[in-house]
Amino acid sequence: MVMNPRRERDRSQREQLIVTTAREIAEDEGWDAVTTRRLAAKIEYSQPVLYSHFSGKGAIMAAAALEGCTEMAIDLRKGVGVAEDSRSALWRLAENYFDFADRKPALYDAIFTLASELTFASPDSPAPLRDAFGALLECAGPAAGAHDPALYTETFWAALHGLVTLERSRRLPPQARAERIGMLVDRFAVGG
Amino acid sequence: MVMNPRRERDRSQREQLIVTTAREIAEDEGWDAVTTRRLAAKIEYSQPVLYSHFSGKGAIMAAAALEGCTEMAIDLRKGVGVAEDSRSALWRLAENYFDFADRKPALYDAIFTLASELTFASPDSPAPLRDAFGALLECAGPAAGAHDPALYTETFWAALHGLVTLERSRRLPPQARAERIGMLVDRFAVGG
């Protein structure tokens, strides 16, 4: 059952269009505003077309989350390479992490709070997910000292995630952000 | 416009019934399963009755979240009072915190991830919220050393929240929980 290559190209182009459009709506108005009807209207196809590409809305969000992971991994590695001690490495990581969450909140949500269709923390995890954790690990791992680098990274990451999440849901006032990050980085820089 | 006291009593009793029933469904099947129709059926009234007590589903969840806060504040203070250093105080707090999230996941969600109708971190915050943060502060504040106790507590709390959240959404494998908590507590126990 060989496919016409042009049609296959068109198809994957349209699939990309779906994900891109979903991201656009989500960045503008949040994921709740991404309804299958609106999405279909914006790509100028009918609803069922979405389901010929994805199993449902969740799968579309998961696809967006994967794209987001790839971009996050790149962002997290920004400014790395300069000779730095573990403290400034953690600080830079924290800044990059918050920066990503600030600039692409919909993607952050898709990755970390919605879209539970993704498999995390497993060898079976999609490559972008593993790569994103790899970026975290490269920055935070060296600060682990005697501890297991992966566990140390997970813990630091979770702390960042907690700060981001609570701040974004207005459960923590944002003005003291820098001080909180500072405390966190200081705690985790001591290492062993 | 004076009300019949009996009727008023009945009303507030029914209001409590609504919240309690909502909590029951949520604990059994999650908040998505708490639909206004199901809730109305279970209390044996029609849907509009709910709206004569609350402005909507969000308000019902907020009410449940407030109840949850009161209970959480109590739970967080468990075992306190024994003479203890800051490290074991933080450890106990972390254990109590995870324990609450484990035992009452629906309440945890209502308080910390859903129900954004609540005002956090403000003098205008509802008393149960302020009390819950008070409980956190009593345990974590003494470990702050030279730092501002409130900010130090917020940061430690955010870290706990991150661990809980990522673990519960299967983004962190749960088996290493104790190790992660241990790292976190060790980082924050050093104080100044």
Add this chain to the structure above:
DNA sequence: TAGCTTGTCTAGCGGTGCTAGGATATTCGT
């Protein structure tokens, strides 16, 4: 060109939160 596959759309299912308007029960003034 005839027939078959593939792609797409219209229409609709069962569900959601929420509400308008009418029926019913309760209380009050006479």
Add this chain to the structure above:
DNA sequence: ACGAATATCCTAGCACCGCTAGACAAGCTA
């Protein structure tokens, strides 16, 4: 004790959601 005013409740329905069956049109193959 009875009619009017008031408070209470329910039926029915709105607009929306994610998702899908089945009709129809377009394209490819023989």
